[in-house]
Each structure stands twice: as structure tokens, then as C-alpha cells.
Amino acid sequence: MSKKTPEIPSASMADIAFMLLIFFLVTTTMDTDSGISRMLPPPVPPDEQNDDDVKIKERNVFVVLINKNDQLMVEGQPMHIKELKEKAKEFIENPTDSETLPEKEAKEIPFFGTTMISKQVVSLQNDRGTSYGIYIQAQDELAAAYNELRDELALRKFGKKYDDLDLDRQDAIRDVYPQRISEAEPKNYGGNN
Amino acid sequence: MGKFRKSGKKELPPVSTASLPDIVFMLLFFFMVSTTMKEVELKINIKVPQASQIKKLEKKSLVSYIYVGEPQKQFVRTMGTEPRIQLNDQFSEVSDIGSYIEEERGKLDEAERPLLTTSLKVDEKTKMGIVTDIKQQLRRVSALKINYSTRKSSKEE
Numbered sequence: 001m002s003k004k005t006p007e008i009p010s011a012s013m014a015d016i017a018f019m020l021l022i023f024f025l026v027t028t029t030m031d032t033d034s035g036i037s038r039m040l041p042p043p044v045p046p047d048e049q050n051d052d053d054v055k056i057k058e059r060n061v062f063v064v065l066i067n068k069n070d071q072l073m074v075e076g077q078p079m080h081i082k083e084l085k086e087k088a089k090e091f092i093e094n095p096t097d098s099e100t101l102p103e104k105e106a107k108e109i110p111f112f113g114t115t116m117i118s119k120q121v122v123s124l125q126n127d128r129g130t131s132y133g134i135y136i137q138a139q140d141e142l143a144a145a146y147n148e149l150r151d152e153l154a155l156r157k158f159g160k161k162y163d164d165l166d167l168d169r170q171d172a173i174r175d176v177y178p179q180r181i182s183e184a185e186p187k188n189y190g191g192n193n
Numbered sequence: 194m195g196k197f198r199k200s201g202k203k204e205l206p207p208v209s210t211a212s213l214p215d216i217v218f219m220l221l222f223f224f225m226v227s228t229t230m231k232e233v234e235l236k237i238n239i240k241v242p243q244a245s246q247i248k249k250l251e252k253k254s255l256v257s258y259i260y261v262g263e264p265q266k267q268f269v270r271t272m273g274t275e276p277r278i279q280l281n282d283q284f285s286e287v288s289d290i291g292s293y294i295e296e297e298r299g300k301l302d303e304a305e306r307p308l309l310t311t312s313l314k315v316d317e318k319t320k321m322g323i324v325t326d327i328k329q330q331l332r333r334v335s336a337l338k339i340n341y342s343t344r345k346s347s348k349e350e
Binding site for chain 1: 210217220221224225227228238241242244246247248249250253256273276310312313315316317319320324325328331332333335336337340342343345
């Protein structure tokens, strides 16, 4: 019988693995980045700078102003940030076809047939002195308004939440409630900071 | 009598450590897969605001970061206490953003360039003025996809 090849000692294996483990434990950062995604409008060509934007009827625009003291003015009335979402939802949906809320337009949409789509636009304007925190809160509340409306519609129509639908149905719902949050070209509101 | 002595002599067998490396390796692989290396050392203090309607940023390689906040203590003497912009490892001016984005774009393939997302990590106490300036710069270089970095707020819905 030939000699058996001696076994490689594996006692130190654990130590080596521990060393690697500790290295990765120390260098690791678990937080995945998340945030509110937005698209900026494309840059304005200089020759059109003075032209006012496409005229949109006043009833179709939901104006949110934030001044340098972080106070909100929504559609001409001061408002607390917590009320913003409800007000925005009412505006976007216009359930009673009110005269002062946005116009609606018939449009063909898959799954829904011909549906009345409101021509809403949300306009968020802020001062240079506005704090970033309140700005993000306002963005968040407005996004929440859209998302809740979409969820409600998805539940009514398909019995599922918006996120659980397949892509075609999500597209259809997005066509019913398109998210239009526009930000004005920077201006100064409420004095200099 | 003999019987009892016999059983008393038996020793507790030592706990087997043969599976220890396997357990450690399992942990090791978990951390190796989930790890992301810290890229930059922050020279400013940032506490990003909270929000509930957030999306995860996918594809880390397509994201470039812009940090805005008050300089940390050891830099206050040279940089002051006003919020500053940090790109990569150094303090920068608003006007540097254009070239920074171009540089980041250069690192990507032709096909991926339009997908470049700019993540704004801005302290919640910062004034919007500086943020607006940054956004105008980003528009000028057509880096239109942005992401306001936020924490998940504790209240659900």
C-alpha cells in the first residue's frame, strides 16, 4: 500500500474566513440610496427666454407657492403643509366637475375606454430662501396625492394596488392621472433673502 | 456498583467545530454580496430630509452625486459656515458642476449616457437658492434625471 497523502490542515480555515468577514463587516454600508426622482425641464433656448410659457388656463393650474419663511400659499390661500395633499387630490380629480377646478377632456385609454381626463398641472414655486426640507415635503405631499389617486383607481378598477399591476395596466392608470408637477423658472418671492 | 462507575466516567464530548468554517463562510458571502464600498469622504454635514413617496436608485454606476451642506467643524475656518457644494472629495463652486457632469458622463458607455442620474444629497436646512442654482447648471448640461435623496419617513402612507 502506498502512503496516504497527508490531509491539508483545515483548522486555520475558520480564522482566514473570520478575517475576511471582519474586513467586509467594517467596509460595508447597508443603506441603499433612495429618494424622490424628478425630471428637470430641458434648457430654454436663449432666444425664447422672454416669451412667456404656453398659456395655460388659470383653472387648470394648481399653484403652490412657498416663501422664504417656509409658509405655503396654495391657490391664493395660506395653508399648512398637512392639508396640501387633500387639496391637491381634490384639484387633480375634480370629482364634482366644478367650474373652478380643471377642465376635462375625453380621451381613449386602454382598459378604461373613453375617459374624461383633467388637464391639471401642478405648479410648485419657491423662493431662494425657502428651506430644502419644506420643499421636499411639498414635493412629497404632491407625489403622495397622485399616488393615492392612482391607488384608489387601481383598487376600483382592478382590485389591486397600483404597484401590483402589470405594466400595461400601470400605463393606463398613469394616463388617467398623469403626474404633472412643473417648477417655474427661478424668481424671487417675498423679498430678498 | 460497577455499573454506576462506568457511566460516571463518560465525559461530555467536545462541541464539534468542524462546521464553524461553513457558518463563517456563509456570513462572509452574505456581507460580500450586500456590501458597497464607501466612495467619498464627506467634508460636510448632511441630514437628508424625510419623505414617504420614494423610489430606490438602481444601477449605482449610473448615478453621480452632488453633496450640499454645512462644512464640518475642521473646515469651518477655511470654508465658513454657509452651505457648500462637495463634488467627489473637494469643495466646489456651482460653476464646477457642468464639468463634473461631463467627466462623469465620459466614464460611461455611449448608450448609457442618457441614463445618468444625478443624486442630490442636500441637507434639509439648506436654502433653496443654492439648490436652484445647481438645477439650472444641470439643465444647462442636459443632465435632466435627478433624484432628491431622502430618508424613509417613519410614518407609513
